[in-house]
Amino acid sequence: MIDLNKIVSAFTLRMILGFIFLMQGFGKVITMGIEKVYQAHYFIGTFEDILPDFLIYATVYYTSYIELIGGFLLVIGFKTNYALYALASVLILVTFGHGLAEPIWDLSHVMYRTMLLIALLLLPKTWDQWSVDYLISHRKK
Helix, strand or coil: CHHHHHHHHHHHHHHHHHHHHHHHHHHHHHHHCHHHHHCCCCCCCCCCCCCCHHHHHHHHHHHHHHHHHHHHHHHHCCCHHHHHHHHHHHHHHHHHHHHHHCCCCCCHHHHHHHHHHHHHHHCCHHHCCCCHHHHHHHHHC
């Protein structure tokens, strides 16, 4: 039963974080579209005097697509570590951006994602048995 608990806990963590990022990215890329995300109130005018426009635009693209692709990779459990590294970079960028925009802001939407992400990085990979990565690694053996 303990082994099953480990497998279920790793699967649950990966799926929850994966769906959070996948749906965030889906909303930005597919539902809203990158242009609308870029033109949203939290970008327009917020960083004009601080960062060059091309950097803001590139960041919108980067974070939106990494959330979409990284979230999908987590959901299926493929290249999980690389997805987690890329998603960690998104969390760092978002934290920096929010800090620039508003010195004191609510960290709750970043912190719980960060905690789930760090937990997944620290869990033994042998616990994550319901994933494509696990199937590939055991197929080679």
